[in-house]
Amino acid sequence: MANFPSSVDDQDIVSNRQSTGGGMDQSSDQSIDQTMVLNMGPQHPSTHGVLRLVLEIDGETVVRMKPEIGYLHTGIEKTCEAKFYHQVVPLTDRIDYLCPLTNNLAYCLAVEKLLGMEIPPKAQWMRVLMNELTRINSHLVWLGTHAMDLGAMTVFLYCFREREDILRFFEMVSGQRMMTSYFRIGGLALEPPLGFFEKVKKFADRFPGNVDEYENLLTGNPIFMMRTKGVAYISAEDAIAMGASGPTLRGSGIDLDLRRDAPYSGYENFKFKVPVRTEGDVFARYLCRVQELRESIDIVQQALAGMPEGPVKADSPKVVLPDREKMKTQMEALIYHFKIITEGFSVPAGEVYQAVESPRGEMGYYVVSDGTGKPYRVHMRGPSFANLQSLARMCEGQLLADVVAAIGSIDVVLGDIDR
Amino acid sequence: MALAPAITDLEQLKEHPAIARLVGWNAAVVQQAKFDRDELTVWLQKEMIREACAMLRDDPNCPFNFLCDVTCVDWHPSEPRFEVVYHLLSISTKERIRLKARLDGSSPVIESVTSVWPAANFYEREIFDLFGVRFTGHPNLKRLLMPDDWEGHPLRKDYPVEGYR
Numbered sequence: 001m002a003n004f005p006s007s008v009d010d011q012d013i014v015s016n017r018q019s020t021g022g023g024m025d026q027s028s029d030q031s032i033d034q035t036m037v038l039n040m041g042p043q044h045p046s047t048h049g050v051l052r053l054v055l056e057i058d059g060e061t062v063v064r065m066k067p068e069i070g071y072l073h074t075g076i077e078k079t080c081e082a083k084f085y086h087q088v089v090p091l092t093d094r095i096d097y098l099c100p101l102t103n104n105l106a107y108c109l110a111v112e113k114l115l116g117m118e119i120p121p122k123a124q125w126m127r128v129l130m131n132e133l134t135r136i137n138s139h140l141v142w143l144g145t146h147a148m149d150l151g152a153m154t155v156f157l158y159c160f161r162e163r164e165d166i167l168r169f170f171e172m173v174s175g176q177r178m179m180t181s182y183f184r185i186g187g188l189a190l191e192p193p194l195g196f197f198e199k200v201k202k203f204a205d206r207f208p209g210n211v212d213e214y215e216n217l218l219t220g221n222p223i224f225m226m227r228t229k230g231v232a233y234i235s236a237e238d239a240i241a242m243g244a245s246g247p248t249l250r251g252s253g254i255d256l257d258l259r260r261d262a263p264y265s266g267y268e269n270f271k272f273k274v275p276v277r278t279e280g281d282v283f284a285r286y287l288c289r290v291q292e293l294r295e296s297i298d299i300v301q302q303a304l305a306g307m308p309e310g311p312v313k314a315d316s317p318k319v320v321l322p323d324r325e326k327m328k329t330q331m332e333a334l335i336y337h338f339k340i341i342t343e344g345f346s347v348p349a350g351e352v353y354q355a356v357e358s359p360r361g362e363m364g365y366y367v368v369s370d371g372t373g374k375p376y377r378v379h380m381r382g383p384s385f386a387n388l389q390s391l392a393r394m395c396e397g398q399l400l401a402d403v404v405a406a407i408g409s410i411d412v413v414l415g416d417i418d419r
Numbered sequence: 420m421a422l423a424p425a426i427t428d429l430e431q432l433k434e435h436p437a438i439a440r441l442v443g444w445n446a447a448v449v450q451q452a453k454f455d456r457d458e459l460t461v462w463l464q465k466e467m468i469r470e471a472c473a474m475l476r477d478d479p480n481c482p483f484n485f486l487c488d489v490t491c492v493d494w495h496p497s498e499p500r501f502e503v504v505y506h507l508l509s510i511s512t513k514e515r516i517r518l519k520a521r522l523d524g525s526s527p528v529i530e531s532v533t534s535v536w537p538a539a540n541f542y543e544r545e546i547f548d549l550f551g552v553r554f555t556g557h558p559n560l561k562r563l564l565m566p567d568d569w570e571g572h573p574l575r576k577d578y579p580v581e582g583y584r
Contacts, residue, residue, distance in 0.1 A: 011559055012559065012561075069563065070562075070564040077574060078574055078578075078580060081580070113456055114456070116422035116456075240484055240510065241537050242537055242538050243486055243487070243536065243538030254510060256510055261513045262513055350455055350456060351458075352456055352458060353458065353488070353515070362487060364487055366504070368492055379488070381488040381506070385541060386541070389541055418564060419564075
């Protein structure tokens with residue numbers, strides 16, 4: 001891999017018209033060759049949140065691009081240091097708000113690894129099931145908004161119809177549609193309710209037909225292909241160098257999926273394909289994600305078919321909250337409950353980095369423990385954060401209108417970037 | 420699953436290919452190593468971090484070519500105060516390694532790895548913003564998440580959680 005020149009091109013983009021300080025007539029001689037600085041966002045509807053891009057454009061061509069972030073910075077990493085380990089779980093929902101369960105999972109796995117804790121099989125399988133539903137949920141939001149950015153309105157309505165079903169499943173298990181906090185350290189918050197698996201099964205049987213519907217509208221659509229094929233190309237070397245992961249990396253031909261390559265939470269028991277495309281353009285990333293929808297629903301089917309029986313929480317009373325009924329009837333359970341809520345639980349000193357495959361790429365949690373009841377440091381490696389850096393490589397030299405397609409294709413979530 | 424005790428003896432860990440390479444390249448660079456919870460951590464001399472990263476990236480057998488993450492930990496009030504943490508992944512062998520460099524609290528400066536991985540750009544800006552660690556050779560070292568006129572570095576341990584009022 002070559003060394004990348006980085007020092008020249010990274011200064012902030014400032015308008016060169018300001019210095020000439022005047023109206024059109026004053027600077028008309030000099031400004032013929034000059035480029036223009038255009039601000040896009042943070043309130044632009046197709047920047048998917050509060051992303052702000054400063055673009056230097058020459059006519060319709062983007063010369064340079066700088067993402068400006070931080071508009072959604074809430075200091076979650078600092079807040080984590082002041083909370084007990086179990087209190088951090090609801091904060092993780094709010095990082096990547098389109099895949100809250102993936103965040104829950106990454107954090108819980110990290111703390112469980114610190115504790116050296118074994119999770120019962122049913123909890124692991126439920127985690128896989130919920131995670132794949134989350135992936136579908138997130139991809140549906142991406143597909144709908146991405147298509148709408150490119151002018152295809154109908155897909156959005158179809159996608160949000162199915163997304164509604166998945167949000168109802170989340171509500172069934174956790175009482176919340178989006179900020180679920182369903183995974184807890186040591187297992188799940190609750191047993192899934194009666195009738196849950198039947199409803200998911202019905203959905204899973206129907207869903208491949210829905211994906212056909214989306215593909216009918218987009219995959220062969222000449223307008224969609226013209227807007228996406230060959231647009232916002234990034235090579236495999238550049239994608240690696242910029243730290244891109246997930247479908248952004250797989251669209252450029254790098255076969256890396258942590259579910260298969262570094263299995264966690266029992267993913268090694270599931271059979272699925274990892275879609276990889278080599279074109280490296282918006283269309284390739286689109287095809288990767290749509291194929292992932294089909295693979296995910298296949299994993300959901302496998303999880304439903306092989307769902308083991310047994311408890312959904314680890315047998316570790318000092319860490320896992322007792323069942324509500326036990327807490328109300330047994331003195332010992334009440335004491336443990338009181339202890340965990342008021343003092344937390346101490347975690348052996350050490351550090352772990354737990355990476356999971358989120359819908360957007362590698363979501364990693366780096367948790368440092370100093371042996372007390374509160375995490376010493378929690379750092380989230382958000383996939384969008386790194387993917388956003390590759391955006392400039394995709395857009396520079398391209399048309400301004402394609403920037404919107406490029407933003408949609410890397411599927412950024414600003415909560416994940418700014419934390 | 421009980422926790423296995425961490426291996427902290429550098430002699431025992433010399434078998435590991437990544438450490439063997441680092442030691443074979445320049446034995447003085449490796450200060451300390453730890454194998455804990457299936458994760459390998461290597462403490463490196465802070466002056467050599469960029470060279471070590473470039474060497475690991477270009478290793479033909481096990482190239483740690485993917486920079487997952489760069490972050491920092493503040494161990495205030497003990498010295499050396501800061502630890503800059505690099506997480507590397509090898510895309511071909513799926514191995515991971517964690518590199519660390521210790522920095523003094525009085526003048527936390529370390530060489531930037533943006534010339535090895537351009538991906539480090541945002542990460543180093545974030546660390547500069549939130550910890551006040553400076554990276555020499557970084558192309559555009561300015562605040563990333565906090566406003567430009569913000570005072571202090573919020574993720575330092577001596578910065579109150581509620582902020583200054």
